[in-house]
Amino acid sequence: MIDWVDTSCKAWGRCTRWILSDTNEGYPSMDTIARARGGYLDMKGTVLSAKFGEVRVGEALEIARAIASEPFMPEALQATLWAQYVVHVPSKSRAIIVGNYLSSTVSIPEYWRNLDRAHHFLAGRLPHTAPRGTSCFNNFPVASLNGTR
Numbered sequence: 001m002i003d004w005v006d007t008s009c010k011a012w013g014r015c016t017r018w019i020l021s022d023t024n025e026g027y028p029s030m031d032t033i034a035r036a037r038g039g040y041l042d043m044k045g046t047v048l049s050a051k052f053g054e055v056r057v058g059e060a061l062e063i064a065r066a067i068a069s070e071p072f073m074p075e076a077l078q079a080t081l082w083a084q085y086v087v088h089v090p091s092k093s094r095a096i097i098v099g100n101y102l103s104s105t106v107s108i109p110e111y112w113r114n115l116d117r118a119h120h121f122l123a124g125r126l127p128h129t130a131p132r133g134t135s136c137f138n139n140f141p142v143a144s145l146n147g148t149r
Contacts, residue, residue, distance in 0.1 A: 005119045012063035013085025015056050066125040077118040
């Protein structure tokens, strides 16, 4: 598992759960009173505007764009991401849920292999910079790359 991709996917999963939940605490509220307070309704109750800004920001937006860009992520990998980061179910039943969605049998080791493949797929698409003060050449001193010793 790639740690920085896992962290980004967790942010994406939290944001996606928030978008999908109907708790009237944010995006886009389906509550009529909340629409009236926000100025989206006129006196007759018709919708004046339904423009909502971007909800995902930062890492969550990067993951959403990486998943939505072409070439598309294979369906098995995308279903595994949703099961891992969006849906709240016990770990043992995630493979069964993904298998039911794909209409095939997915074993637990195959589920974890698909999650690893999804992380590698996303790692190839996401911009990532090394933390400040670290070198990407751990085995070689940085000075030797410049021709000096």
